[in-house]
Amino acid sequence: MDQTTFYKQLLDRYVNNTATAEELEVIDHLIGKGELDELLMGHMAESWAGEEVIFEEERVHVPQKTRGIKLWPRMALTAAAALAVITFGIWLYTSRHPDKGSDLLNYANDIKPGKNQATITFTNGKVVKLSDQKNGVVVGEELKYNDHTPVEATTGEPANDNTAEATISTPRGGTYQVTLADGTKVWLNAASSLTYSPVLNKEGIRRVKLAGEAYFEVAKDKTRPFLVSSRGQEVKVLGTHFNISSYADDDKVKTTLLEGSVLVSRDDRKDEVMLKPDQQAIVAGSKGITVHEVDVNEVVAWKTGDFRFEDQGIKDIMKQIARWYDVEVVYEGDVSDIRLNGSISRNRNISQVLTKIAQTKEVHFKIEGRRIIVKK
Template sequence: MPGSYGSIVLIRAKPILYTMNKYEVKTLLEKFDAGNCTDEEVAMLESWYLNWRNEPLELENTAADQSVGRIWARLQEENKAVKLWPRIRIALGVAAAVATITLGILLYYTSAPRHPEGSTARRNLQDNDIVPGSNKAFITLADGSTISLSDAKAGLSIQGSQLQYNDGSEVKTGSQDLSLLEKEITINTPRGGTYQIDLQDGTRVWLNAASSLTYHKALSKRGERIVTLNGEAYFEVAKDKAHPFIVQSKKQRVEVLGTHFNISNYDDDSTARTTLLEGSVKINQAILKPGQQSVIENNQLKVIPADIELAMAWKNNDFVFNGEDFKTTMRKIARWYNVDIVYDPGLRESIELDGWISRKNKLSDVLVKIEQAGNVHFKIEGRRVIVEK
């Protein structure tokens, strides 16, 4: 509701990952426009949109395809309008009282907002607000010197010893010794930053906040294409059967031939997670199939069904909370908004979040939505977020 902080929560079932070619997508979009989609087809379209919305839909220049383009724009607008605001389950009593909610059901509850407009606590959040993260990155050369990358550009393209942005413009390197590009280099995103990297073999990498990707200019070592990841990244690996692509990180080694997958392996997380969307990957000694996720914790590896929406949320510019524990969520918020989180010692540990909210929102918008639904509230002091009961 515009101008309202009332708690209206849209809960929906977790989407299944559907893979469709462009002709199947166009057929469903046309049925959607005519109002003839079944519930299952609407779910397929929604799932496809959530998981692949950042990929271009290639349309031929015909009247029919122009119509599909219009429908596609409408579907995007409808999805923008539907935001899953966080719902918090606190302790067993409340959790047991929450009924099973299926696709499209609205859950209304009437509790007043914790901090109404004009309150001192609300003013604290608004007066000390922090903007969301954006395109920020820098390159570290072998001698430790750095090259800053433009915040106005979306990505970096590396072609041999040449650095350029993916729009074709040159990277300003100043007085740096560019011969160092022939050696090992690292692309870093700070907290509050994200960046895309196109490697010379055609592989595309999207780095999440507080992450780094290290590789050698030659890329291929002993017949393998080897990179080292710290943090989180989504990979679309160029196919090359003769040169397997290897991603090394703190807890695991991932080997692929050509595939789409996400790795999350931050130093301050207890787990390393690899989620496979397409193709096949080998993690240590485990083989993943599409729709599966490997989890490594305490040197133990297990394979579970993947929550694709959750794994791909950051790349789609969202925070998604599907039964995630509170402190895991707050670590994600800390990385994206470049803040430190300080907890009240009396804060209960049993808070879980459900729903989603755009990462394009200011920090106060995210915190207010969490406050509305649970027994927790926040203060912002500089670049610290204080979490209180």
Template sequence: MENKEYLQQLAEKWKQGTISPEEQIEFNQWYDSFDDSMLEDTGARESVTALKERIYTRILETENIDPQDTSLAQEHQTIPLKPSAKPVSFWISVAAAAAIFVAIGTALIFAPPLKNKSNATFTKNIGKDLKPGGLKATLTLADGRTVSLDEIKAGTLPEQSGISIKKSKEGVLVYQVQDRKQSTVHPSGFHTVSTPIGGTYQIELPDGTKVWLNAASSIRFPASFEGLKERKVDLNGEAYFEVAKNKDKPFRVAGQQQEIEVLGTHFNINAYPNEQIIKTTLLEGSVLMRYGKGPAAKLKPGQQGTFNQGKWDIKAVNAEEVIAWQKGNFVFNEQSLSSILRELERWYGVKVDYSQVPDRNFSGVISKDVYLSKVLKMLSLTGNIQLSLEGSSIKISK
């Protein structure tokens, strides 16, 4: 943050709840370097207004800004936004996205992270904490052998019929065709990558298509697409695809009776068995959706398609929010508590008694790279719901 005037503008907007997502990113990035040790959380309940006022006052004190001088903050309507060095997206950095958010009714407000010892205190109160997930997956080869991808070092795996398989330094599983004739696929030449609860993984298929698997998901695909008329994969769970273009060989994704056909595009499919409907969201290009023997439907970028009661429901959505998981964040937009808890189940391996879950919706964003206790505390700050961890189960009380 280069000047105090701009900082006070952002702090004032944040306190008043008028800060934009782009401004929130800059504000949080500055806050990561801010010493907020005097903001230690005692565990006592505090109103939204009181919490935000306390943080705001501390920010002004740290930057030696006179809280009585409101002229700087009042200028925020005429001073243009500070340009970003690189394109700004909705997503907050991992450290900043670990922000505490508090609720008014069912709407959550973003607030900077309280970098103090409160998390340890809260963990002690609820019992053993649960770590967030990470890069974990198992590769099952065509002959049935399995490889634990999170345990092996970066390098080349044993070659499979003209196919080179490598684990990159970044933890990406990369397939490359070395011998096109030898790599021609036979019925048993399929590989499967499976992520456990609390695991994600990225794969680059032999055609160059990039796939990000979410937790508790699996994708089955040919070790090579050579000699095939189409590029077809089977998905269980959720994945984000960036499909390599090949107009002569369409790419298809099958899962839970639904099939998606694309030529080259970016899209996300949520097809978990414990979710009521399958959601297909398009970011770029076009896709054709089919469900069983029912009618087909086409999506445009920024649209999401679901199939319910024999017909397609297509609506406009914020596609970047849908793939927040792929960028390392939880993003909730008027999302039911039950749906949120199912996401926590898949990421932290926790259990939930859904008979006790109230019918409430939440909106907010938080990094997936935080302990479960922090997420539960954020949700509990609504004032009329209490989420705690007992063993490996979430206890809910009002």
């Protein structure tokens, strides 16, 4: 094996988080000696041709008011790549050797991220707590986890209950996947609930009720439309993928379509719109339905384990954080003008998430128990 191939394999293992402790020390040593400069320059020059290089998978920054077109002339690539080498080396070192005086380590308290948590409440009053070691449940005529093991009540007996209606709920800091009787899959975000019928068929209609936020993958059935009722609106589909956010503490109900088509109507039936993929319908109070194009990856990032926001106000960002970490958020002073772009994993402790946001220098945080203080 030649030296260049060996170095490339080392870097690949580092990027993929498969490098051993010994290999990490070798990489540090090689960067210190400058022996990776040429390899990094070639790699970065190729990557920087026409797009921005992101060294960290997570970052938060202040959105630019005016976005210019990025031009990378060929003659500038060498200088850009040289800068990339320096940046990469600094990042590589600091990502593994954090400053002991950093904001992250200055948080006296920390809070772990949410996890799989949910309960099912039946009309007869029985409440079944679902296992946090499972990530999904099938709620047809039989009640079982999506690995086919039975759901048991706290008494150790099967929790099956074929009553007319039931509600599965996630707490703040909880999420759960639900498979309905027709095969439709629903992912519930934190502080959300889905009310359903075990047989899911009333007069030829599949109907559920949602509070909070959920992502739907509706099983196709041309003979039985699927209806989702949420605060102030109804969504009608035959089979498609979409997301609804209808939290009580938000002034808007948002329906976002990923594929297929959905019909969104207000409860009073005064307005209705047919959405196309990558469109979002917003219902706000007594106003009509507005529709605009959105980045669907940002909307459903919660489902894949991320916070993603683009030109979003800090209070809206903190609502998402509060629900996922089950914390109270209070503000000192006016922060309404702070808007940020960013992407951060929801699997990190809250101190790590807040540190990423605080690195913008636009906002600062203090953790007091389960209370987050936000100020400029």
